[in-house]
Amino acid sequence: MFNLNETDILTRVSKYxxxxxxxxxHIDVHEAVFGILAGKYVAVPNLINIIAKQEYQxxxxxxxxxxxxxxxxIKGVALEDLFPKKEADPEEEP
Numbered sequence: 041m042f043n044l045n046e047t048d049i050l051t052r053v054s055k056y057x058x059x060x061x062x063x064x065x066h067i068d069v070h071e072a073v074f075g076i077l078a079g080k081y082v083a084v085p086n087l088i089n090i091i092a093k094q095e096y097q098x099x100x101x102x103x104x105x106x107x108x109x110x111x112x113x114i115k116g117v118a119l120e121d122l123f124p125k126k127e128a129d130p131e132e133e134p
Contacts, residue, residue: 052073070083079100081101082106083099092122097110
């Protein structure tokens with residue numbers, strides 16, 4: 041059906057926005073169309089170009105389950121703590 045490499049993953053995405061404390065967090069829920077994800081659905085909090093650490097991503101057998109799983113994991117966590125810290129580049133000057 042799809043002419044993709046064996047290791048490729050193709051997903052259908054539903055988008056949600058969580059507005060909390062005057063800040064907006066995007067949550068994309070991926071449904072596997074081709075390839076294997078951690079579950080049938082995976083919810084990924086993000087700031088468009090930065091995705092949350094895996095521990096805050098939700099997994100479920102449905103879109104709603106994955107979204108609920110992620111929302112439970114991120115509740116009460118500071119936005120800054122959801123994302124990997126940028127490692128200092130040794131070639132950058134302070």
